[in-house]
Amino acid sequence: MDSDRRGQWLRGVLDLCVLAALRDGESYGYQLAQALDVAGVGPIQGGTLYPVLLRLQRTGLVTAQWREGTSGPARKYYRLTEHGRATLRQDGSAWLAFVAPVNTIVTKGVDG
Amino acid sequence: MNRLVTVAEMTARELLRRRGVLLLLLLMPLTFWLIRRDAYVGQSVRSLLLGVSWAVSTAALFATGAARELEPRLRLAGYRPHHLYLGRMAGLWMAGLVIAAPFLLLTVLDAPELRHGGVAVAMLCCVGVAAPFGMLIGVLLPRELEGTLLLLTVVAVQMLIDPAGSGAKLTPFWSSREIATWAVDHTDDGYLARGVLHGIVVTALLVAAVAAVSSVRLRRRRHLRQLPTG
């Protein structure tokens, strides 16, 4: 499996996945990476995740807050803004609408 | 004080690193000593002293030339003019003593019949006068070639002029000549006294001249107003 291609896919959709992962509450970097890994999107390199989080923060889709962890160092917790929620709804629906026909085409090509 | 010492140290370091130039400078006094050695020792001593004077003056001339571009920056870095010219002079005097020492040793070993104390005092006068003399020429004549030629002229005059003549006392290194006579010919103490006095006076005059010219050249120009940051 060409990791380059996978990386390309992930680059296109990682911000959406992060927004979705934050829908139910706040989270911090490592926790998000774990959640996405468990969900099957595969191990997300921290080097890819944090720039995305920063960009989302800069464009106002998430806000961040530093909080003292229960055990040890402070963590930066991210949460969705209203703008982020709206973007998630909108772009998420657009993604689902995009991916359905792609799935159909590719399934036909793979299974014949 | 620290600024002055730092300038002196760097001057001496710079000079003593120029091994090639030093070697050539030391060649002249040495050859002067050796050339007339078989003849009257007084001639050798006088030639040697003149050679040392020339060597130290030339070193001072080069040191001044090398520092010319550096001094304005040092002014801006916080040095006052007197730190720069007095520091340079102190460094040159120290280097001058280092240059003269082996030749003193040479006379002690090679010519035991002299009053070596007198030779030492004569060398002190040479170094004392030569450093500010070379510096003065260096600050007045911007190009080293002209300065070197002027130095050669002075040395030639010094060598040829009759020390008892009327104009002789106007030559800068007359003091060492006079003291040399005391050291070689074992004459009366008047020679020593006159020589030392001449040496001190000429050194003082030259130092004052260097101070005056340097202070003017390194002055803070009046059109520049510097205010502290508020």
Added chain:
Amino acid sequence: MNADEWLRTLAAELHQRRVAADAARHVVVEAATHLREDGRDPWLVLGPPGEYAAAISESIGPAPRPRPGPVRLHAQGITKRYGRHTVLRDASLTVRAGQIAAVVGANGCGKSTFLRICAGLVSLDTGQVTVTGRLGYCPQQGGTADFLLPDEHFVLVGAGRGVARGPARRAGRTAARQLGWEAGGDVLTRHLSGGTRQKLNLTMSTLSEPDVLLLDEPYQGFDHGTYVNFWDQLARLRDQGKAIVVVTHLLNQLDRVDLVLDLTAATRGERA
């Protein structure tokens, strides 16, 4: 490379990319926490620190430029004649803290003279110059002592302000490193390449931490990499609040400059 080294390199790379200091600090702390929780090798988890820093700085964007501060150099109506030849006629320049001014013009039109007048090294015929704060000056060539070591230059400059030798040497070597040069060697200045000697020249002028920096085409002999480093270094100094005047006849960096003084016609002129 262990986690601490990785994090240190990350911090340096962020600084190099001119990421704002507090943002950089947050990034490093966040990365440290992630590494601690993950537990594996930093290179596996976050990748090479340089690439990470590059990705981060792209996301954050460069630090905003601070607004120009108070006037630090005010040169007014400068006229200079050498005999019957008028080199400068009524030249003026005002530079504030946090600005870079370029002085341009054809060869021989008095750029160096203008700078030397502002530095107080050459007298003028009419005009006035007011400098607020400390002055630093870098001549076009020379300005260094052939038979001294670079370290000894730093000690010399430092002593002017009463800085002790150790700190002066350290400060000099740190400033030299910004230009990509390891200065603490045994090589006499005369044996340095032209470009390296110019780096020494430039380093000496910044050592006394001046508020106004006057540079006379200090990049002679620089290779392209050093030339770029030099302008990056100027930008850093500018961001620290210095007022900088650079004499240059190379016009390709004028977009990084706030003011331009064109002396070609030997007339007044200041265009922002």
